[in-house]
Every structure is written in C-alpha cells, then in structure tokens.
Amino acid sequence: MTPSHRTARSFLPRGLLSLALMLVLSGCSPGPVEWNGKDISELMPELAYQLVDEQGNPATAEDYAGQVRLLFFGFTHCPDICPATLAHLRNALREIPEQQRDDVTVLFVSVDxxxxxxxxxxxxTEYFGPNFVGMTGTEPELRKLSQRYRTTFGYGEPDAEGHYDVSHSSAIYAFDREGNARLLLRSELTPEQIAEDLTHLLNEDR
Incomplete structure (x- = not known):
C-alpha cells in the first residue's frame, strides 16, 4: 500500500465522524423562523411617535415598551377595512395563550x-377589547408618522352633508419587544397565521 493510500484511509473515518457530527448538530439547532408575514427587519425604522391617546394624554412608543406592538392606520368612520382588520386582529389575539396575550398591544392610529x-x-376601540388603543394627532404629525413607515393617506371631497372618505393603507406593522420593525402583516393572513407570528415574537429571547 502506498503512503498516499494510507493517508486517505486514515482520514476517512475522521471525515465521516465530522460529517455525522455536523448533521446531528444541525438537526438539534433551531432553524430560522418561517414567518407568515413579510419580514421587514432592518427595512423599516424602529417604532417612534408623538401623538395623543384615547385618554387625551401625550402618547409615545415608551408607553408600551417591552410589549409586541401592532401599528395600523385607519379612522373610525371607515365602513369596511378598519372594522374588518381590527376584528381580524382580535380573533388572532384569541389564538395566543392567555398568559401572553396582555403582552400584545394594537395601536390604532386615526388619520382623521x-x-x-x-x-x-x-x-x-373598546368594542375590540383591552389590547386595542386608539391615538391620533395633528395632520402634520400623522403625515410624518405615515411617511416614516412608507405609507400615506388622503381625504375625499365632502358631500353636501360634510361627510368624506379617507383613503389609507391596510398594512399592519408588527414591532418586537424592543420596538424594532419586524413584520408586515396583510389581510389575507388567517388569524392563526398572525397568532403564530406574534407568538414567535413574544417568545424571542429578550
């Protein structure tokens, strides 16, 4: 047997052992989360705003620090998208274990x-439950906030009675406990899919 053959033979068991060890370790290590929503990590800025909440008090992102927060722009006179979206989120929250549910807050920002x-x-917001908090601000403040998250809104022409419609995005932005933008949740996701994503965020190491 030549020296080269002896070398190849002597390293073969060690190579197989290393490969087996890598396979075992990869099987035991948790893989990356497969999100149902769109991953927007590092694509959007962290949560920040200066508005007025539904109690008439100044509102900032520090008010719910340490919680997973969902940001949704809308208005209370909305005939379809807003109530349907908020009801959808309410159903999603019901899928989350009760002991974790209070760690999720839905920020409903009225652009009207x-x-x-x-x-x-x-x-x-009372209709949808204690996890929902309404807030608003001046139009310039709202414009600044919507632009921060690359969305917009607009007002229709008032009718004879002064009623008008408001156009806005149906996107829901999810922020982790640290206030980092993590997911864009769309209306086609089921409550179970949204709950799964939120549970992953809630269970992340802090």
Whole structure:
C-alpha cells in the first residue's frame, strides 16, 4: 500500500465522524423562523411617535415598551377595512395563550383627527377589547408618522352633508419587544397565521 493510500484511509473515518457530527448538530439547532408575514427587519425604522391617546394624554412608543406592538392606520368612520382588520386582529389575539396575550398591544392610529377625538377613539376601540388603543394627532404629525413607515393617506371631497372618505393603507406593522420593525402583516393572513407570528415574537429571547 502506498503512503498516499494510507493517508486517505486514515482520514476517512475522521471525515465521516465530522460529517455525522455536523448533521446531528444541525438537526438539534433551531432553524430560522418561517414567518407568515413579510419580514421587514432592518427595512423599516424602529417604532417612534408623538401623538395623543384615547385618554387625551401625550402618547409615545415608551408607553408600551417591552410589549409586541401592532401599528395600523385607519379612522373610525371607515365602513369596511378598519372594522374588518381590527376584528381580524382580535380573533388572532384569541389564538395566543392567555398568559401572553396582555403582552400584545394594537395601536390604532386615526388619520382623521377632525372627527376622531379621544372620546370617539376610546368608544371605538373598546368594542375590540383591552389590547386595542386608539391615538391620533395633528395632520402634520400623522403625515410624518405615515411617511416614516412608507405609507400615506388622503381625504375625499365632502358631500353636501360634510361627510368624506379617507383613503389609507391596510398594512399592519408588527414591532418586537424592543420596538424594532419586524413584520408586515396583510389581510389575507388567517388569524392563526398572525397568532403564530406574534407568538414567535413574544417568545424571542429578550
């Protein structure tokens, strides 16, 4: 047997052992999370705002620090998208273990400050449950916040009675406990899929 053959033969068991060890370790290590929503990590800025909440108090992202937060823009006179989306999120929260549910807050930001004062917002969010908090601000403040998350809104022409529609995005932004933008949740996701994503965020190491 030549020296080269002896070398190849002597290293063969060690190579197989290393390969087997790598396979075992890879099987035991948790893989990356397969999100149902769109991963927007490092694509959007962290959660930050200066608004007024449904109690009429100044509101900032520090108010719910340490919680997973969902940000959704809308208005209380919305005939379809807003109530359907908030009801959808309410159903998703019901899928989360009860002991973790209080660690999720839905921030409903009204882009219709002329009609949605704190009292109106409080009455509206009460219907969906204690995890929902309404807030609003001046139009410039709302424009600044919507642009921060690359969305927009607009107002339709008032009718004879002064009623008008408001156009806005249906996107839901999910932020982790540290306030980092993590996911873009769309309406086609089921409550179970949303709950699965939120549970992953809740269970991440802090």
């Amino acid at each position: 400050p002329k009609r949605d004062d704190p009292e109106v917002l409080a009455e509206y």
